[in-house]
Amino acid sequence: MNIITVGIGELRVSKDECILESISLGSCVGVALYDPGTKVCGLAHIMLPSSASSVRGMSNPTPKFADVAVKKILEDMQKMGAVKSVIVAKIAGGACMFRSAMADPAMNIGERNVAAVRQLMRDEKISIIAEDTGRDYGRTIQFSSTTGKLLIKSAKVGNKEI
């Protein structure tokens, strides 16, 4: 099957049979959206919670920000025929990859990314039907447009499907 890789800070949508993949998510979060009726699907690989948090306020914020990505992915999916009211979400990533003798809350951007995505899904009235987030390991994710299953691969804890 056609594998489409979604790079850091990017998003992809598809109405054709495919696997949407993001490689080695650490503190980034993969947001997989799916319309089970039309099988239109999308995956965003977000880096930061909000475009408002940008230090300099970018004139043209990209989907690296959760808020920009969620808005754009929903628009793109609906253009392909997805029905917003039935779209469901699965999310993965948002780990805290570094540990130290001294805990530093600034290191936990992963947790803030996950919190931002959950809030955005509540605002858009989209249910998160499964998630594998947090902890301290990297994840490669593959989202199948035919089954709506999200395969999570980790060198540390093995593979699982949600």
Place this chain on the structure above:
Amino acid sequence: MKQYSDIELDALREFISVGTGHAATALSKLIDKDITVKIPHLDLVPVGQVPDKLGGPNLPIVGLYFKVYGDIEGSILLFFPQETANTLLTFLMAGLPGSSGAEFDEMAQSALMELGNILANSYVNALASMMDAQILISVPYFSSDALGAVVDFLLIEVAQAGDYALLMDTVIDSPGEKLAGNFIIFPDTPSLEKIFRKMGLR
């Protein structure tokens, strides 16, 4: 997107060569092996392409991260392929049972963090004396995982300020042993300007 002139890039290359040279000397003394420093590689790349430039997102690595503060602010990442980290541990903990594979126990982690600490301090101290400035680093932060997952934390920091990263990557290597490691520094934009001023380019 901010462009840098060839003169600016040469100045930065010179600047980080000195830092990495000192770190390599420290490593050489620690493990009693010859260590060479490759010419630093500087590249202005879209943030998302950084993992590919460093060896690919799937490469298993040990990463040691330091927050940099003082006259220069930003971050430093020192990383080794996991295999190399295991080789380094056999030199560092001579006589003790070595580790293998991807699992690093607490003792191995401490040893690698201490190694990182010494190298990163040599690096910034050399930069500081060159700039006649004060540069401090945080305690070391440890991570062992796929390269993409380890570096995305740094990319997130860079991405807050822009879509491109000025990647300053130096490889340290040992001719006899497979000991290649990478030193990456991401100063923030005001710090880069300070470096240029100190190098007489402003």
